[in-house]
Amino acid sequence: LLDMPPLNPDRRTLLKLIAAGAAASVAGCSKPDQTIYPLADQPDGTAPGKTRRYATALPLAGYGRGVTGLVVNERPIKLEGLAAHPASLGATDAFTELSILDLYDPQRLKAPTGPAGPSNWEAAVRAIRARPALRRGAGLALLTGRVTSPTLLARIAALKAALPEARHVRWEPFDDDAVLAGTAAAFGRRLTPRPRLADADVVLLIDADPLGPGPEQVALARAWATRRRQEPMPRIVAIESSPSASGAMADVRLAASPREIALACGFIHARMGATAAPDLPSALAQGLSAAVAALSAAKGRALVLAGERQPAAVHAFVAWLNAELDAPVDYIAPVDPDPTPHRAGLAALASDMHAGRIDTLILLDANPVYAAPPALRFAEAMARVPLTIAATRIPDETSAHANWQLPLSHPFEGWHDWRAPDGTASIAQPLVRPFWDTRCASDVVDLLIDPAAEPASFARVSETWAHLGAAGWRDAVAAGVIPATHAANEQPGTARLVLPPVPAAGPALTILPSPSLYDGRWSANAWAQECPDPLTKEVWGSSARMHADAMAALALRDGDLLRIGGVTVPVRATAGQANDVVSLLAGYGRSGTGAIADGMGVNAFALDPHAPLANAGGRAPVVTTQHQFALDSELAKLFPVLAPEAALPRSTPLPTMLPNPPARDNAPPQYAMAIDTDVCIGCNACVVACQAENNVPAIGPAQMAVGRDMHWLRVDRYDHGDTTGFQPVPCMQCEAAPCEPVCPVEASVHDAQGLNVQVYNRCIGTRTCQANCPYKVRRFNFLDYAQASLWGDAEDASVTAQKNPDVTVRARGVMEKCTYCVQRISAATRDADAGGAPGAVVTACQASCPTQAISFGTLADASIQGARADGRHYALLEELGTKPRTTYLARRKHS
């Protein structure tokens, strides 16, 4: 190579080179000389294009939730629930559905970065080992989120053994400090209450949102729905300062400020003991009196729940009340073994950091700079620490302030274990090799112990569960849960009565976990940002929620900017909001987290709760997907609400000249869907499940602002007076579909199974079908959404790997729509044709639903026939004669 000729060949040389190149390429195309063998049978039994299902788990706030990973061609493409897991029960929530995109997120850290720029693990380890702190661990602090993982706990214990003076602090933005302090006050020891909603006839929710976002949403919602399907219909009363999903499903919803809630506890206590009750606003007093009467009448089957935001005294009072009511609630020892309160632990760490007592700070998947209380001045504290190392999946505010950024693996890239909120342990197996140079949390802790440690998550997890034996290990991994590991119920003993002190009146600020971003964990997820809030239908941002009167007092209208301290945030009048409470969703107002999250909304954690409120002037309305919520008389038919035992009038079929053709003997199965709005909690799991399954693109805030959302399945929220309900609207698959006859090119056609299918390749994009669709369920690719990147400068090729290979990625100018997951129907048909048992087809939305509100099957199936025979059965806009295959069961409510 050294004596290579200069690269300015003359014509002759050039021709020679071309000839040589051509010859070489011909040679390159010929077979090798030896015999080669095609891989006709894959060694591990996989077949190209076949979906394989693996049980694994994902954490939320440190608790494991079982999931089933659907893997096609070695790529995980979709997550479903895991029936055997107590926090999944076969269903998912929106967070689980969102997590598949996290795996492929182009914003992920791909290699360690040090103070001098891109680096590697060895250099990071050298930097850590160079610290004097490492001698005995003095001055070394490890900050994590909640740790329930037996393996990670073992690694941390090993770390403490090796470096005895190192300390571990765990902290979650949404903690259960008050719950545990409350039970400690009532029973003398910290216990986690576990309500049995399935056994409750009357439920009083004191600012509690069991159906709302959280690690137990699926399990609690399932229990609630199970009970709701039995007679008599349970009665739910909610006192809350800001409307929640549970409040929306309650029979009576009472708005109350924190002060009124404390008063309400005293009121309930007085009523239970028939003593003089404190003064309350009459509506609240009336509602509470009725609630107490109902609770007392249902002793043994009456349950009271308090929200995690409520102070410890309220939890203690509720523990007493539940004991009085003999309520269906169990107590277990906290699954999280760390006895230090979250807030106290973090505050102590921050003060030590400020005092210069911390020498090395390792942050493991925690983001205190974003979510810690502003009084801790955590970013400043980090500046006082000589070496800060943030291990994270996606760069965030904390990693921006750290000296080193270490890339964490996605849970699907390594071996993990977690405990569910009920204590059940599960081993989470990886679904792919790490895409980039990333490591699991346990590997990072290992590096602190042994600088030469190689990634060994499998070895660590198998060590932890060595006692299972080889067969036991195999079964546990395959099943996704380890049998008999749930926490045993504790006998709490007699509850001491604690009456909550009444706080002073005054405005209050509450921070709610976002139904799509949680505490900010999913802020960088494009699907999460584009997932409409169940109540306000806001996307790509969030307004502060206020009572209309409070807004009027500040001369604010929806979308106007409210000033809270030094921050301005748009406001929205929200029905059911307490008058002097302003509520914000967590997870917004991110910075340094990539193009998706940055600049969307305001960081609620950073707000001063005592800052005065003022009209900031100016407007910045948040984009919403729905503007009209109230259904007046003429529109009431769209979302009927019934008394518990009532039935809708049976509609008599209208005479028609075009009856359905008589069924043939060998007619293919006719598919139909029935959606029970009575148990729909608007959680959006189905919306994101559909997005993941059907390659539905996220289109970004600008396109959403124009009103071009692409979700095939939307969840409408409607208000009937003071009744709120949710109505998921996929395609109705009309038997007489208005979209079909108007398509000039026959792209919208009916198939033999009763599906209204869209032939993407045939569509030329006249949009006449959507213009003529009464349900407006078709979606149009106004731009090349499938190819467009929302990730700014990040190389987004990885996102395409998530795409479901069984579903066409739609081009620009093509209309698309819900197909009842025709690819799944087709797969089932193929399996049946191949001689396998014809399994029931489960659509993505149906599989995700925590409350099993969605039934899908053929018209001959019992589930569909049962729904269609129900007194609550109705079809949307039936009078138009479209004969929808998707039909509904009406919402019920105690009057």
Place this chain on the structure above:
Amino acid sequence: MEAHTLPSGRRWTLPSVATLQDVTEAVAVPLMDRPAGLAWWIALGLCALGTLVGALAIGFSLEYGPGLWGNNSAVVWGFPIANYVWWIGIGNAGTLISSLLLLTRQQWRGSINRFAEAMTLFAVSMAGIFPILHLGRPMYFYWLAPAPNTMQLWPQWRSALVWDFWAIVSYLLFSVLFFYVGLVPDLATLRDRPGRRGWRRFYGFAAMGWQGTPVQWRAWERLHRTLAVIAVPLVCSVHSIVGLDFAASLMPGWTESIFPPYFVVGALFSGFAMVVLIALVLRRAMRLEALIVPAHFDAMARIILAAGIVMGSSYAAEWFSAWWSGDADDIRVVRYEFTGHYWPFYWAMLAGNVAAPQLFWIKRLRTSVAALVGVAIAVLIGMWLERILIILETLSIGYEPSFWRTYAPTLVDFGILGGTICAFVALLLLFARLLPVVSMHEVRKLVAEEWR
């Protein structure tokens, strides 16, 4: 303008046109002997610029997709469809004037039918852009035609859009034919007239050997009249079918059996407004005062007035049928028209389409240039608003309250609309310099009859 019946007894021409030769000269001199004025060049330059902007807007739309417009998932249609309906409405008037007035022996049409037909041609050309442009995948527009293809798929004949495709295509072809047939004798006249050699060769080529023999005239008369007989149903069908694009649907505010006739009248209405505007300009610019006389404007103003009344009645019928049906969805749409997001535009539409033409009850205003220009522009704007509002009102407030969304156009939308208007005017300007703007042979016949 003066009163329209002259003491000479001649109603449709001025006495300055004394001989048949005068008719020919009045039309041919500005075309063949006079150079284009500065005003013409400025106008053409401006229109070319506007056309370029429109072409850019179209180019961007083709490159990036319909997402550059204001359309959204609920209001899936917007400016392109409204522009299409508006232009094809304008394009209706020319052929109607020629054919319907020919069949009803309205001789005065001779002075205006030529440029009205040209206007039709250009307006239909502008209209023809939109059904293709508005598609998500415009490169496949030909799938609307029953072209043999490997997928063995045919157009879906139940769709009004397929009927529309045929209506536009046949109407465009027919308009070209009708225009050309009417032009042939005049082309021969220009060929035979002294003038520059190159132009005469051009006219001679285009005249296809017309000699004006009695046999040729007889054949021509028969052909022209036959075409006129075909034209009337065609004109009615093209706009009826446009109406059916909406009416053959399920949406509140669209399922109206009145739509087809109401669209035809609306088309006639906007077309006549455009003819009035063009006539006023041509009359002045090409000094055709002797051939296009106040009586013409008086007649056209009466038609506009009549059409305006029909439009008003149609709107009233729409409101009434919504109320009479008692259908909540229809009533909601009507209420939304008056009080919803687009209410200023709805009231402006009523002002332009119903109120403004009422000025023509006053005889003096029917021949006042200011009144004619004002009302014609009001009608054109009103009719465009009607086209866009038909789309917006229904799609913004359909059956599902959760999907009630409003529409706001983008600059690209306006660029395309403005571009087609400029292109249309540019084509008219070129037409005025290339072909006789008034049908000489028909006006000669008119003058001859007036002498009698």
